[in-house]
Each structure stands twice: as C-alpha cells, then as structure tokens.
Amino acid sequence: MKHMNKNTEKSFLSKVYVIVALIIAILALLLYLILSGGAEKIQKAISSQDKPAHTQTPEADDKTPESTQTPSAEPSSSADTEDPAETAEASSEPEPTPSATAEITDDIESDDSLTKIVSPSRTIASSYVPANLVMPDVPCILDENQNLMRADAAAALEEMFAAAGNDGYELFLISGYRSYEFQQMLRKYWVEKKGEAYADELDTKPGGSEHQLGLAANIGTTDGKCELNVCFADTGAYAWLKENSWKYGYIERYPESKQDITGITFSPWNFRYVGKDAAERIYQSGKTMEEYYGLS
Numbered sequence: 001m002k003h004m005n006k007n008t009e010k011s012f013l014s015k016v017y018v019i020v021a022l023i024i025a026i027l028a029l030l031l032y033l034i035l036s037g038g039a040e041k042i043q044k045a046i047s048s049q050d051k052p053a054h055t056q057t058p059e060a061d062d063k064t065p066e067s068t069q070t071p072s073a074e075p076s077s078s079a080d081t082e083d084p085a086e087t088a089e090a091s092s093e094p095e096p097t098p099s100a101t102a103e104i105t106d107d108i109e110s111d112d113s114l115t116k117i118v119s120p121s122r123t124i125a126s127s128y129v130p131a132n133l134v135m136p137d138v139p140c141i142l143d144e145n146q147n148l149m150r151a152d153a154a155a156a157l158e159e160m161f162a163a164a165g166n167d168g169y170e171l172f173l174i175s176g177y178r179s180y181e182f183q184q185m186l187r188k189y190w191v192e193k194k195g196e197a198y199a200d201e202l203d204t205k206p207g208g209s210e211h212q213l214g215l216a217a218n219i220g221t222t223d224g225k226c227e228l229n230v231c232f233a234d235t236g237a238y239a240w241l242k243e244n245s246w247k248y249g250y251i252e253r254y255p256e257s258k259q260d261i262t263g264i265t266f267s268p269w270n271f272r273y274v275g276k277d278a279a280e281r282i283y284q285s286g287k288t289m290e291e292y293y294g295l296s
Ligand SMILES: [Zn+2]
Pocket: 203, 211, 216, 217, 218, 270
C-alpha cells in the first residue's frame, strides 16, 4: 500500500466495497428465496421441465394430502357402507383401499348364490337341492353321496388340486355335497358317538351345513394324515390351502378362534367356494364370512 498513491488506493477500496455489497445482496436474495419457499418453486420448475408434465414430484404429493384423503371424508361413501365397523375403519385410515369403502353387493340370502351363508342359526330348507351337481375329477372316495359339488365349485376344485399337486401337496376330497337326509344320518352318528354338545360344534346340523349348498369341501391329503382332525392345521397342505385357496375361489370357512362368530369349531379341513372375486376380497379382509358380511 505504501507504494500506491492516494487515488489508486481510493479506487481499489471502492472496488472492494462494491464486491462486498454485491456478495451481501446475493446472500440476502438467497436467504429471502429460502424463507419464502422460492427455492422449492425453482427446484419444482426445474424438475417439471425434466419430467413429463403428468408426473408429479414427491414434494408436490406431500403438499396435497387433502386431495388424497377426499374418498374417506366423503359423507356419501360412508353412508353407503352398511357395516359400522367398515365405516370406522374407512374414516380412520388415511388411504383406504377400494375394497374398504366399496359397497359389498354379494348376495348372502338367495339359496343359489355363491355367497349364500348357511349356519346352525341360518338354516336352509330341507327340500333345497342345488342344480348342476357334478363329480369333480379329483382324488376322492367314489361315492356320489359324499363327493358331488356344484359345477363351478368342482371346476375350481380341480384347478386348485392341480396347483397344489404342482407344489407337492396331493389333496383329497373327503366330503362335498350332503343332502338333507345325509346330514340327518351324520348328525345321528355324531350324537350317538360323542354326544349332542360335540355334534353341535361341527357343521352337521341338518339344514345348517353349507355342504347342502354343494359349495363346501372337506379337504385332506391322499396319505390320510390328520384327516378331519385339528392336527391337519400343522400340515404343509393346510398352509398351502390357507395361502392359496382364495386364488381358486375358496376360503377357509371355520378358522381358529372364530367359533363364537361362525358357530362351528376350528375346522382346518373345511373350505368354502364363494367365487374368485368374493374369495379374494374376503381373504384380504382377514375376516370370516359372518364378519365380512356384517352378520356378527
Ligand atoms: Zn365340512
């Protein structure tokens, strides 16, 4: 500095002041942008140029929770739901699945409906005999008093047994359709053998068993291991059925710890055909038919 004259020093200092002032101005502008959210606007503008117009950035999604919650907040959708439990579930979940809010329109009353519910407290007329009973082409006792099924249930059973076979489980149809008269015989047999209280826990009440619909299948394995015994629940075949039966339209009908709801003791061998669409929904709900259709 000593060698600089006054004017040179003065002009150098003024340049420094201008640079410092510019830096301060830029910093102030950046601070303003950050505080006002301008940076995000700029970032969004940049990212929306990079992507097709219809895709939203994650930031944009986070900022619009109102729009994604609208379905559950709509009064009409909850008013349509008949089951109070369903309504409570739907309104507490931020992103309800379509099945949680959609109205269930399956017919559980008509005798020929695939989702008809029969139980000891919802009996069917002694005269009811389903149409289209056929013998499914699966391993079974070749007795038409034991193994007939409704045609669609039989076809699905064949498909399911083939798939299980491919995975190493040789399934066996123990019992399908039962006439009212056959149920009377069966009931008498169990009452005499084990007493009335025991018989009441099984799905053997005449007119109170879904076997009369031709849609219930008692399933075991060709080796007969744990046939019609709760120890069937410990087999790989049961695990396979529990995980896969819904894909073929079958659901486990009398699960463990649900006797208070179904009226029937845990019957891991008993699967019920309801059609693929209903089976998927009921399976995904994790409920029994009684719970799913609001009967409990
Ligand atoms: Zn059964």
